[in-house]
Amino acid sequence: MTTAADVAAVAPEAPAGTAARPAGPPGAPSSPPRGPWLLGVRHHGPGSARAVREALDAARPRAVLIEGPPEGDALLPLAADPGMRPPVALLAHVRDDPGRASFWPLAEFSPEWVAIRWALAHDAAVRFIDLPAAHSLAAREEPEESGQDGHGAVPGVEFDDRPEEDGGGSAALRVDPLAVLADAAGYDDPERWWEDVVEHRAAGESDAFAPFQAVADAMAALREEYGDAGHRHDLVREAHMRLQLRAANKEFGDDVAVVCGAWHVPALAGRPPALTADRALLKGLPKVKAELTWVPWTHRRLARRSGYGAGIDSPGWYGHLFDAADKPVVRWMTKAAGLLRDEDRPVSSAHVIEAVRLAEALAVMRGRPLAGLTETTDAIRAVMCEGSDVPLSLVHDRLVVGDVLGEVPEGAPAVPLQRDLTRQQRTLRLTAEAAVRELDLDLRKDTDAARSRLLHRLRLLGVGWGEPAVSRGSTGTFREGWRLRWEPELSVKVAEAGIWGTTVLAAATAKAQSQAVSAKALADITALAERCLLAELPDALPVVMRCLADRAALDSDVGHLAQALPALARTLRYGDVRGTGTAALTDVAAGLAERICVGLPPACTGLDAEGAAEMRGHLDAVHTVTALLDRPAGERGGDSSAALRARWAHVLGKLAGRDSVAGVIRGRAVRLLLDDGRLDEEETARLMGLALSPGNPPADAAAWVEGFAGGASGSGMLLIHDQRLLGLVDAWLTEVAPDAFTDVLPLLRRTFSAYEAGVRRTLGELVRRGPAGPAGGGPRAGTEAAAPGFGPALDPARADAVLPILHLLLGIDQEDAPTEATTP
Structure with a gap:
């Protein structure tokens, strides 16, 4: 089996003094080498975590130094609290600007977490030695510079891939050490190389310090070749680490273990630079006041695909490798089978056995020491998912990545x-x-x-x-x-x-009041009033209402008023359900509705196509909410609800009959009046005939049809059940000139494509049959030349035929049922 010691064969011989070497061959039992012990790791690596635990058990240091912000030293004892469950993260933020923040995430399989827990369990001193968060937060004033989800830099992240500028302004050379080592070993995938060399290393199979020595030699060779590899900020961090290591040596002698990213080991080993040189690097660094605490983290945020640059592709898989004491592949297949069975997939024990065999066979064929994630995934796809990636995506989401959320004890500092x-x-x-x-x-x-x-x-x-x-x-x-x-x-x-504020209620109230004062648009304030009622903020509502009244009194734009009214109507509706007083809102809403009724007809005149489409949306919104403005008759300050709706119907009538109004608005006004029962079918047919007459431009007629029959739910059904309207549309289409038809076709396609497939099919059948019905037969009795199954009005006899079935479904006796015929 390949061991981590094989890493040493990847790179050329490292210079002397890179790291302390073990006494004797790597595989032979030996006493721990002389400290300090530099344990170079990969962050969030279960193999590194197991190796760190073995090395600490062998060395038994008096102090453990860990890469992390020193301000977090006071929080380290909380790691031993029973209420602390990883994944968690150290959160550092600027005291006066919490938005400038950094995270140091730690999982159960993170080497740093293992080192912290070991030190606390063995009464060893434990400290963070990285550059203080006060400096790293001050160095990046804008979140966009960090590339870390807008939460500042993460100094604990290894192999940072953010571009840094050199003195000449060109991008500096950046090197991924893992990629270089993997390429030298003949691998095209750094993750697979690391998994083979480190993660699949069995515990106790070699000297506890041999893997760290091998990695240190490889990193020393890389740093000799590439220098800082384009990460110049690491030089400042490493200077601070060396200062902290010197201080620990004075206090504890050489009985000190350092757990840090493998890339930093060469900078801490051998002969360090002069003390004055390190202090000079740290002199004059910007500084802010930083506060730290523990916060819960998730496996999903550890995954690189979530945008967090320090992540790993498969935190759930790595956590499984760390927890599984033996037979990791068998246990993994068992987990996958259980997950798929919970989702009603037919997966049996035989599937698990065959999947394990296939994964092990693939590992042998590919020359891998143990079946890895690639082999197990291929086996699960072939055996348990029958070649489908759909159930496999569930395994990836739930197991490979996972939804594990950490917990933080109540004693952790918090705002x-x-x-x-x-x-x-x-x-x-x-x-x-x-x-x-x-x-x-x-x-x-x-x-x-x-x-x-x-x-x-x-x-x-x-x-x-x-x-x-x-x-x-x-x-x-x-x-x-x-x-x-x-x-x-x-x-x-x-x-x-x-x-x-210090409570959720106080903070929400203060922010709502501030937003109301600073709001520029009327619709923003009405939306804020709705949110205040939903959130039940009684102290904020008077301020919001005062700002709303002031803004509404000054705003004369009908579009703005129409945008604001729906939010107010929803607010009144939800306020009633929640038992919140809304009398002040009712007055404002009624006033807005009245101003819209006055200003809408002139505002709909002379609009272009884009403006007409926008105004049609306002028309629909205002029409919908007028029924929600429940205002009793005789109440002060405005009309009753019935009077307001009658006035709105009068406005729609004006729009429907005014030639200067865009066709889409006139058609929509007619349709709204028809749906409300304020316009009979004869008048509707007359208005449609006028709009579709040959004297009107085809484009304007098509816009009228779109406003009348397009968009709204049930528009197509109206044409199906009213043969006169369908006949008018059909007759108009047949008379449109060929050159004009090309221009109106996009509007017609947009109108009729919004219908459901069944509605479109029925309309096509009706047009194909024609008004006289199928060939060889005349119109049915009681219809006006309508196609079979359709007519201008209800057929009482056919409607009454369903009553016995309804009585049976509802449990109503025939004797108790009403005897009146269905109203036509």
């Missing part, structure tokens, strides 16, 4: 807002989870209403823990659906929101 949020989460039984969780709330229940308020307040603060979703239980306003997922970056968002 007051985070403590209040944690308390409310516990009270409302809302657990932060890395996996997506669907939550259906019934606002009539106190607990669900409180959950809704908390989630809405967090959204107002910019903490996107929950996103609104369609409720599966009901479409009523007393139901709410949410999709919850906790991401580690939300801890930074909570810290940022801490500037607004």
